Amino acid sequence: MKEQLRQIEEKAKEAISAAADLKALEELRVRVLGKKSELSGILKQMGKLSAEERPKMGQLANKVRSDIETLLSEKTEALRNAAQNARMAAETVDVTMPGTKPPVGRLHPLQTVENEIKEIFLGMGFSVADGPEVEYDYYNFEALNLPPDHPARDTQDTFYITDQILLRTQTSSVQVHVMEHQKPPIRIISPGRVYRSDAVDATHSPLFHQIEGLVVDKGITMADLKGTLELLMRRLYGEDCKIRLRPHHFPFTEPSAEVDVMCFSCHGKGCRVCKGEGYIELLGAGMVHPKVLEGCGIDSSVYSGFAFGLGLERVAMRRYNISDMRLLFENDMRFLEQFR
Numbered sequence: 354m355k356e357q358l359r360q361i362e363e364k365a366k367e368a369i370s371a372a373a374d375l376k377a378l379e380e381l382r383v384r385v386l387g388k389k390s391e392l393s394g395i396l397k398q399m400g401k402l403s404a405e406e407r408p409k410m411g412q413l414a415n416k417v418r419s420d421i422e423t424l425l426s427e428k429t430e431a432l433r434n435a436a437q438n439a440r441m442a443a444e445t446v447d448v449t450m451p452g453t454k455p456p457v458g459r460l461h462p463l464q465t466v467e468n469e470i471k472e473i474f475l476g477m478g479f480s481v482a483d484g485p486e487v488e489y490d491y492y493n494f495e496a497l498n499l500p501p502d503h504p505a506r507d508t509q510d511t512f513y514i515t516d517q518i519l520l521r522t523q524t525s526s527v528q529v530h531v532m533e534h535q536k537p538p539i540r541i542i543s544p545g546r547v548y549r550s551d552a553v554d555a556t557h558s559p560l561f562h563q564i565e566g567l568v569v570d571k572g573i574t575m576a577d578l579k580g581t582l583e584l585l586m587r588r589l590y591g592e593d594c595k596i597r598l599r600p601h602h603f604p605f606t607e608p609s610a611e612v613d614v615m616c617f618s619c620h621g622k623g624c625r626v627c628k629g630e631g632y633i634e635l636l637g638a639g640m641v642h643p644k645v646l647e648g649c650g651i652d653s654s655v656y657s658g659f660a661f662g663l664g665l666e667r668v669a670m671r672r673y674n675i676s677d678m679r680l681l682f683e684n685d686m687r688f689l690e691q692f693r
């Protein structure tokens with residue numbers, strides 16, 4: 354019996370050390386220590402031994418059993434470690450590999466120009482006002498001295514929500530909102546989207562951007578208007594930039610002017626860009642019409658003001674030498690990536 358036990362232990366040792374994985378080890382445990390195992394068979398035969406031999410053999414059998422159990426748990430531990438090490442090795446990240454560069458966005462040229470113009474005006478003590486893009490006819494036309502049958506409305510056909518509600522055609526509507534809520538002195542600019550029912554081509558888009566300006570105070574004159582715009586253009590196009598005011602008509606200003614800037618390309622000599630003029634038309638401006646002031650509750654015998662409206666696309670196209678307005682709206686990355 355002693356020899357049998359020794360052999361059991363010997364065979365178990367070999368089998369345990371040869372076990373390749375946890376599953377094989379578990380099967381082995383059942384086979385060596387389970388109810389039907391050789392070892393259990395021996396223990397059942399203990400009763401046949403003499404009273405003298407029984408405790409000795411019992412002791413030996415128990416020792417064999419516990420030794421095997423120890424070997425099994427050691428092997429289990431070893432196999433687990435090996436499995437974990439293998440997994441860690443497989444999942445190792447090589448931190449020296451080159452990474453993937455995340456794409457970095459940049460500002461749209463229209464936004465860049467808008468930011469620049471805002472900075473220039475903030476430096477002159479202006480604040481930025483905002484107004485709705487979906488607007489009442491009253492703010493977009495009527496309060497700006499464009500009554501329902503005014504012919505100038507034809508040049509600003511737009512998209513109507515109802516008879517009285519439309520997409521604004523000009524940021525000039527913000528002038529009225531501001532003057533209704535604020536007493537002079539007023540010094541604001543208002544950038545934003547405007548809409549007109551125009552077909553798309555190189556110089557037209559049904560959606561474009563304007564920046565409105567409005568100053569109302571005691572003693573404001575055309576000289577303030579010219580000085581302010583001259584400073585703006587110098588900052589935008591260089592210190593030698595000159596502007597020129599031509600008489601014009603806008604219903605909400607009197608007198609009104611169209612403002613041209615010296616051609617950045619030929620510096621006033623006349624070239625292809627300015628079609629030989631030396632100057633390029635850039636914005637509309639004028640002294641706020643007394644009717645507009647009065648309509649907003651501002652006493653036109655005490656206060657006067659100037660206003661101007663600037664097309665942002667035009668400024669950006671001049672600035673970056675872009676010949677087709679559509680490029681600004683198509684959002685082709687190959688085009689936009691050039692602007693840093």
Ligand code: DAH
Nearest residue numbers: 523525637638639660661662
């Ligand atoms: N709102 C005019 C337009 O869209 C531009 C304009 C002209 C704005 C004269 C003004 C102004 O404030 O005084 O054509």
